[in-house]
Amino acid sequence: MAAKNPYDLLGVAKTATDKEIRSAYRKLAKKLHPDVNPDDAASAERFKEVTAAYNLLSNEELRKQYDSGAIDEQGQQRNPFAGAGGFGQRGQGPGYNTGFGGFEGFGARGGSGGGRMGQDDMSDLFGSLFGMNTGPFSGGMRGGMNRPPVRRKGADIQYTVNLSLPESLRGGLRQLPSGTKVRIPAGIRDGQSLRVRGKGEPGTGGGPAGDAKVRISVRPHPNLARDGDDLHLRLPISLGEALRGGSVRIDMPSGAVSLKIKPGSNTGQKMRLKGKGATGKNKVRGNLIVELVIMLTEAELAQADDTKQQIGDENGAVLRQGLIGN
Missing domain, CATH: 2.60.260.20 (Urease metallochaperone UreE, N-terminal domain)
Structure with a gap:
C-alpha cells in the first residue's frame, strides 16, 4: 500500500506553520488516542499514521528533505544510489565511506543542515522519530545502525476545568476533552493544578506518554x-x-x-x-x-x-446617624 502524504494525514496545507501542524496533530491525537478508542484497530492504525506524519513535519530538517523530494513519506531516502560511482566506491570526503560511492545523505553539503550527518546520527534520528529500522540504512552499514531507537517521553497536554464554587467544594469526576476522566478532590482551590500521568501525547521510540496537566478555575458565587x-x-x-x-x-x-x-x-x-x-x-x-x-x-x-402608617419616618433617620462620620 502506498504511503500517505503527511500533510493530507494531518489535514494541513503544505505552507502550514509549525504551530498549525502541532495544533492539527493534537486535535487528531485526542480523537484517535487508544485510551479514547479501546479495541479499535482502525483508530489505532490511524493514530500511528498521524503520529508518524507529525514526527516528520515537526522536524525542520526532515520536512525540508521531504518537500524537496529527498525522502519519502516514511522518512526513507529516495533513490539512495543516485550519484553513486558503483558499489564499493569511496566518497570524496569525511563521512562518505559508506560503500555506496558518492552518496550524500541528510544534512550533506549544500543542504540546510550546513554539514554532513554521520551514519549513527541518521540512525538515532530515524529511530527516535519513527521507532523503526531506516530502510536502506538498516543493515550492512557500519556504526551500529541496528541499535534500538532513542526513548523519549511524550509532551504534556494542558487543560483547564471550570467549576462553580459548590462544585469545587464537593469534588467529583470530570471528563477532559480527550475522554480521560480526572478526579477532583473536595475543597480544591481556584488556580490549583492536577496531574494525570500517562494521559498526554504519546512518546517516541517506545518512550512513555506525557501527562495531562489540569488547571482548576473556580467561578465566583453570588451568595x-x-x-x-x-x-x-x-x-x-x-x-x-x-x-x-x-x-x-x-x-x-x-x-x-x-x-x-x-x-x-x-x-x-x-x-x-x-x-x-x-x-x-x-x-x-x-x-x-x-x-x-x-x-x-x-x-x-x-x-x-395595616401597620405601616403606625411606624414613623424618624426611625430611618436614627439608623443613618453617624453614617459617614467626621
Missing part, C-alpha cells in the same frame, strides 16, 4: 465566598424569622446544616459554625460564617399595609 478554608454565606431571612427567631436549614455542598436564629435578630449579625467550611489540608475543614440579611417577602409587604 457564597471562600476565604482560606472558611466559607462566608449571606443568608436571607424573612422579617417574621428575624422577629420571632427559629431554626433554618441550609443545604451546603457538603451536606445540610441547621442554624438557630435568635428572636430579634437583625441584618448584619454573624454566626460561626465550626467545621462546616471547606475541606483543607489534611482534610481539616474550616468554618462557615453566616451573615443575616433581612428581606421582606411579598406576603409580609401585603400584611404591612
Whole structure:
C-alpha cells in the first residue's frame, strides 16, 4: 500500500506553520488516542499514521528533505544510489565511506543542515522519530545502525476545568476533552493544578506518554465566598424569622446544616459554625460564617399595609446617624 502524504494525514496545507501542524496533530491525537478508542484497530492504525506524519513535519530538517523530494513519506531516502560511482566506491570526503560511492545523505553539503550527518546520527534520528529500522540504512552499514531507537517521553497536554464554587467544594469526576476522566478532590482551590500521568501525547521510540496537566478555575458565587478554608454565606431571612427567631436549614455542598436564629435578630449579625467550611489540608475543614440579611417577602409587604402608617419616618433617620462620620 502506498504511503500517505503527511500533510493530507494531518489535514494541513503544505505552507502550514509549525504551530498549525502541532495544533492539527493534537486535535487528531485526542480523537484517535487508544485510551479514547479501546479495541479499535482502525483508530489505532490511524493514530500511528498521524503520529508518524507529525514526527516528520515537526522536524525542520526532515520536512525540508521531504518537500524537496529527498525522502519519502516514511522518512526513507529516495533513490539512495543516485550519484553513486558503483558499489564499493569511496566518497570524496569525511563521512562518505559508506560503500555506496558518492552518496550524500541528510544534512550533506549544500543542504540546510550546513554539514554532513554521520551514519549513527541518521540512525538515532530515524529511530527516535519513527521507532523503526531506516530502510536502506538498516543493515550492512557500519556504526551500529541496528541499535534500538532513542526513548523519549511524550509532551504534556494542558487543560483547564471550570467549576462553580459548590462544585469545587464537593469534588467529583470530570471528563477532559480527550475522554480521560480526572478526579477532583473536595475543597480544591481556584488556580490549583492536577496531574494525570500517562494521559498526554504519546512518546517516541517506545518512550512513555506525557501527562495531562489540569488547571482548576473556580467561578465566583453570588451568595457564597471562600476565604482560606472558611466559607462566608449571606443568608436571607424573612422579617417574621428575624422577629420571632427559629431554626433554618441550609443545604451546603457538603451536606445540610441547621442554624438557630435568635428572636430579634437583625441584618448584619454573624454566626460561626465550626467545621462546616471547606475541606483543607489534611482534610481539616474550616468554618462557615453566616451573615443575616433581612428581606421582606411579598406576603409580609401585603400584611404591612395595616401597620405601616403606625411606624414613623424618624426611625430611618436614627439608623443613618453617624453614617459617614467626621
